[in-house]
Amino acid sequence: xxxxxxxxxxxxxxxxxxxxxxxxxxxxxxxxxxxxxxxxxxxxxxxxxxxxxxxxxxxxxxxxxxxxxxxxxxxxxxxxxxxxxxxxxxxxxxxxxxxxxxxxxxxxxxxxxxxxxxxxxxxxxxxxxxxxxxxxxxxxxxxxxxxxxxxxxxxxxxxxxxxxxxxxxxxxxxxxxx
Numbered sequence: 001x002x003x004x005x006x007x008x009x010x011x012x013x014x015x016x017x018x019x020x021x022x023x024x025x026x027x028x029x030x031x032x033x034x035x036x037x038x039x040x041x042x043x044x045x046x047x048x049x050x051x052x053x054x055x056x057x058x059x060x061x062x063x064x065x066x067x068x069x070x071x072x073x074x075x076x077x078x079x080x081x082x083x084x085x086x087x088x089x090x091x092x093x094x095x096x097x098x099x100x101x102x103x104x105x106x107x108x109x110x111x112x113x114x115x116x117x118x119x120x121x122x123x124x125x126x127x128x129x130x131x132x133x134x135x136x137x138x139x140x141x142x143x144x145x146x147x148x149x150x151x152x153x154x155x156x157x158x159x160x161x162x163x164x165x166x167x168x169x170x171x172x173x174x175x176x177x178x
Contacts, residue, residue: 001077002026003068004117005086006046006056017042022118026083029118029135043071045086056086072110078145080110081138084117102134104141109148113137 002018010020018026027037046056046064068090072080082088088095091107092114100114115134121127 001072001075001079002040002042002081002083003087003090004042004044004083006044007049008053008119009049011044012049017044018118021122025118025122029131032132033135033139035138041071041075041077043068045090061086061090073150076147076150078111078147079104079138079141080112082112082114084115084120087117088114101130102137104137109150111141111145111148113141 004017004022007017008020008022011017011023017023026042030036030040045068046060047067048060048064050056050060080091082091085097088097088100091110091112092100092105095114097114097116101116102114104111104113106112113134116127116131118131121131
């Protein structure tokens with residue numbers, strides 16, 4: 001599983017992650033390690049493009065968190081590759097990309113690997129070899145990791161009055177959007 005920041009203009013129009021130039025580079029990097037896009041799941045921390053393509057704000061990340069959690073828990077990936085700073089800081093809030101990239105971490109039941117976002121390598125060609133080196137770590141990690149067993153977690157926003165002692169019902173009206 002690969003997780004990026006959020007959709008850009010092309011992604012927002014098409015409703016699919018990584019379809020622009022960054023997506024083309026992601027496809028190229030996947031091919032270099034023997035994987036293709038249909039073999040991996042690609043998601044974003046936020047599901048909608050922030051206005052003016054600005055960085056997502058904490059409340060926007062919070063609003064989308066339930067959907068990302070459901071995607072992760074539904075897939076139970078052997079490895080989550082974090083594409084860029086926002087995806088990395090979702091799991092490792094104090095992480096700095098230059099220090100954490102290319103190093104696997106355990107975050108709860110999840111094995112994660114922070115790497116630079118493909119758009120960073122498009123803006124700075126000096127990062128291209130670093131990205132290739134980081135992607136080269138993926139096949140051995142996949143070979144030696146297992147899908148985590150996770151307990152069912154209640155996710156979603158609870159609505160209603162919980163003072164009756166009855167659990168509030170989840171509002172799952174938007175889950176079909178996943």
